[in-house]
Amino acid sequence: MAEVKMFGAWGSPFSKRVEMGLKLKGVEYEYIEEDLNNKSSLLLNYNPVHKKVPVLVHNGKPIAESLIILEYIDEAWEGPDILPKDPYERANARFWAKFIDEKCMPPMWKACWSIGEERAKAKEEASEALKFLENEINGQKFFGGDTIGLVDIAANFIGYWFRIAEEIVGLELMTQDKYPNLCKWAEEYCKCSFVKENLPPKDKLADIFKGIIQAQSAPK
């Protein structure tokens, strides 16, 4: 009997990516919530190299790194495709997922929580990166075409987490006039019932973000 466990954190976009993948394939799994400030020995045993969530454990065998887990899910279970079948389109999907992780998320996150010149620099870097994504989504409902695929799942931070954070910190980066395609995609994405089930509650996330601001401005 197949046994599937997943170590995650409710607020982590990386963790939610994996849950989306599992749900897309209709896989039954046991979810284990990790306190990231006090990681369990079980998690540290399953991911000794990076010591992070998410980790998927299938029949006792652990897999780490969200994009690698998603590819594993796609290969191990039948069901709707996470990656396309054509090798060139697969390469393209992998390229954009990696681009999101390496070039979009870090400066976007940094832009939220920095000030002054550091914020301006991060904002510029993020703007450049988002421009490429804006061109890529042009004319399509999702990055995966008519249905959600690897890149859409990878872009969950952009479509949801970032929009909440942006509003709270007053950033104005992913604006309608500069990124009409991306904003339209984000709207469709978050409206999608399947995606909605795999997003953390907005108010809970907002509380976390407000907490970060408070901690930053608190006297040392």
Place this chain on the structure above:
Amino acid sequence: MLDEVILLDAYFSMFGMRVRIALAEKGVQYEYREQNLLNKGQYLLDMNPIHKKIPVLIHNGKPICESLIIVEYIDEVWKNNPLLPSDPYQRAQARFWADFIDKKVNDAGKRIWYMKGEQQQAAKEEFIEALQLLETELGDKPYFGGDKFGFVDLALIPFYCWFHAYETFGNFSTEEHCPKLIEWAERCEKIESVSKSLACPIKVYEFVLILKKKYGVKVLKCAGVAQAHEGVRRVVVVEAGSKHVEGIISLNDAFRFSWLVVLILVHRPLDVVMLFGKLY
């Protein structure tokens, strides 16, 4: 229809080497086009507008970028001699370690030749730690792929020709810390696709010297060779313009020595030159 395969690459790039090895493993005929990274051509910029980097594989006019993504593409298009295992869990593990190499080995290695002082020391420690983890993962297997050279082997082996540069600038020996990994590397070098794809370690070192100049990093000029114990030649490295010994690296290759003599003669005069134990 005949396949048209073009590779935009640069001789010294470990990422390019990965693709060269993959294409050779599959026996794919392709056109290699060396790129000048200090003055990038329009074709490269057109084929990789986002990162503007090599390697780029162009298959029947369609570009694919990012070395590991290119290698997976090659593995999927040309199905002979598979590079990745067929089992999904083992594939996930292979991807995990290749990703680890990109994140930990590459980054630390770069900082070894780029940084100095404490930052360089930290980079060295991280680099060695990453290699030791990989050595543990290798275990008793001949290759990371098991009995056969595979995806992880291909991802890591190009860094081997950069070890000499890292060791020279960082003043350490990888063999001392990871002997089994060096054994693995020497085993891989015997494979034809690897030996014909890797750059010459000496040329890599020279290339890094050029990079260091370009980035304004002080270049340590070799002052000479002093005879040391056990027949191991030791090179006295002196910072250009200074009278102090910056560091000592050991060499045990006569060819390397003759290259260093040329280096001393060609570069501008140093304050201290020590050759064969004699100060000039």
